[in-house]
Structure formats: structure tokens, C-alpha cells
Amino acid sequence: MEKRELLYEGKAKRLFATDDENLVISEFKDDLTAFNGLKKSSETGKGALNNKISTELFKLLENSGIKTHFVKMLDDNHMLHTKVKVILIEVIVRNIATGSLSKNLGIPDGTILPFTLVEFDYKNDALGDPKLNDQHALILGLVDYQDELDKLRRMARQVNDILKPYFAEKGLNLVDFKLEFGKDKDGNIILIDEISPDNCRFWDIKSGEKMDKDRFRQGLGGLKVAYEQVLNRILGK
Numbered sequence: 001m002e003k004r005e006l007l008y009e010g011k012a013k014r015l016f017a018t019d020d021e022n023l024v025i026s027e028f029k030d031d032l033t034a035f036n037g038l039k040k041s042s043e044t045g046k047g048a049l050n051n052k053i054s055t056e057l058f059k060l061l062e063n064s065g066i067k068t069h070f071v072k073m074l075d076d077n078h079m080l081h082t083k084v085k086v087i088l089i090e091v092i093v094r095n096i097a098t099g100s101l102s103k104n105l106g107i108p109d110g111t112i113l114p115f116t117l118v119e120f121d122y123k124n125d126a127l128g129d130p131k132l133n134d135q136h137a138l139i140l141g142l143v144d145y146q147d148e149l150d151k152l153r154r155m156a157r158q159v160n161d162i163l164k165p166y167f168a169e170k171g172l173n174l175v176d177f178k179l180e181f182g183k184d185k186d187g188n189i190i191l192i193d194e195i196s197p198d199n200c201r202f203w204d205i206k207s208g209e210k211m212d213k214d215r216f217r218q219g220l221g222g223l224k225v226a227y228e229q230v231l232n233r234i235l236g237k
């Protein structure tokens with residue numbers, strides 16, 4: 001598969017065209033950003049870890065019947081995947097209250113939620129990714145029908161139903177995570193982007209230690225060691 005022109009550069013990945021119009025290549029960068037790009041850094045090897053973790057999780061989800069954009073991992077920093085029209089909604093799934101949920105609603109950090117919460121944010125950096133309800137999403141034309149919003153929620157819950165017990169078995173609490181979706185050439189809604197400690201929160205079940213990008217957000221250090229731990233636990237090492 002030939003890597004062609006740069007289509008888009010985001011904060012964590014570069015997207016490249018290929019010789020197949022339906023396929024693109026993501027290059028996972030070592031850059032780290034938080035607080036909507038205000039805090040910046042870089043950690044050698046972070047991109048490769050996220051590529052490998054995402055690869056394993058996309059394979060797991062595909063094997064469990066979730067349609068994803070994943071085709072294959074090409075090398076340490078590159079993933080080949082289906083090209084979609086991105087749905088500009090960040091789908092947030094929460095099992096335990098922390099971060100902005102605790103801050104905005106005053107729910108004490110670490111509270112186990114009575115049921116899994118699924119929220120929508122508008123994927124719009126200029127606006128600071130504000131919260132959306134279904135009517136906002138329809139008024140903005142982010143999807144065409146209510147059914148599609150229901151489908152996003154359903155798929156996000158299915159992903160949680162697969163990943164939460166999977167990580168629990170590996171000694172990690174899946175606290176919350178952000179998913180992105182898009183429409184493929186046939187209009188099917190599929191899971192896209194990446195599933196990594198950059199956009200999931202993992203807490204060690206025994207020690208409570210944070211094993212995700214909060215180490216960077218909160219200046220805790222040891223980010224790469226934590227990401228390596230997550231990959232090793234996925235690989236059963």
C-alpha cells in the first residue's frame with residue numbers, strides 16, 4: 001500500500017491518502033496535548049504504543065461484531081484503515097465519575113455511576129468541544145436522523161460491554177473513554193480513529209494508579225511506562 005499526500009494533520013496523528021481512494025493511513029505521532037491544545041509535550045515511542053494498543057483493541061472489537069475502520073497495522077507508527085466521512089460527535093462513555101463530569105456536576109471523583117453514562121460532545125476545537133444534546137446534533141446537521149444518534153449510543157454501549165470486562169480481567173478499571181464514528185462509502189456507521197490511553201482512562205484495580213493521559217494532564221510523570229503496561233497487559237505479558 002503506497003503512502004501518498006498528507007490529507008490532515010491533527011494533534012496526535014497525520015492522515016495520508018493511499019493508492020486506494022477508500023483507504024487511508026494514520027501515522028501515530030509522539031506529540032501529547034491536553035486542555036484543548038494549551039498544554040503540549042512529546043514522548044518518544046508514545047505514538048507506536050497507541051498504534052499497537054489500538055490495533056489490538058480494534059481486532060478484539062471486530063471479532064466481537066463491531067464494525068470498525070481497522071484494516072491492518074503497517075509498522076510501528078502506521079495503521080491502514082477505511083476512509084470515512086467523520087461524524088463530528090465525540091461519544092463519551094463513563095463508568096466512573098472523574099474529570100469534567102466531576103467538575104461540572106459536582107459528582108465526587110471516583111464515584112461508580114449507577115449506570116453507564118453516554119454523552120455527546122461537538123467535535124469542534126474552536127468551540128472547545130461543547131456538550132450536545134440530540135436536538136443540538138440534529139439542528140447542527142451532524143447526523144441526518146435521530147436513529148443515527150441512537151445507533152451511536154448503542155454501538156458505544158456495546159464497545160463498553162466488551163472492553164470493560166476485558167480490562168477488568170487484566171486488572172484495569174475502564175473508567176471512561178471517547179469514541180469517534182464515521183460513515184463509510186456505503187453510508188454505514190463504523191467506529192474510527194483510535195482507542196488508546198490518550199482517549200481512555202484506565203485505573204489499576206489494586207493500586208488505583210492512573211495508567212493513561214491523565215499522567216500528562218496532571219504532571220504525574222511516567223506516561224510511557226504506564227502506556228507500556230497497558231499494552232503488556234493487553235498482550236498478556
Ligand SMILES: Nc1ncnc2c1ncn2[C@@H]1O[C@H](COP(=O)(O)OP(=O)(O)OP(=O)(O)O)[C@@H](O)[C@H]1O
Pocket residue numbers: 008009010011012013014015024069081082083084085086123125180182192193194
Ligand atoms: N477512518 C477515518 N477516516 C477519516 N478521518 C478519520 C478516520 N479516523 C480518524 N479520522 C480523523 O483523523 C483525525 C486524526 O487526527 P488526530 O487524532 O490527531 O486529531 P485530533 O487533533 O485529536 O482532533 P481533531 O480531529 O480535532 O484534529 C481526526 O480528525 C479524526 O476524526
Ligand SMILES: [Mg+2]
Pocket residue numbers: 010011012193
Ligand atoms: Mg484525536
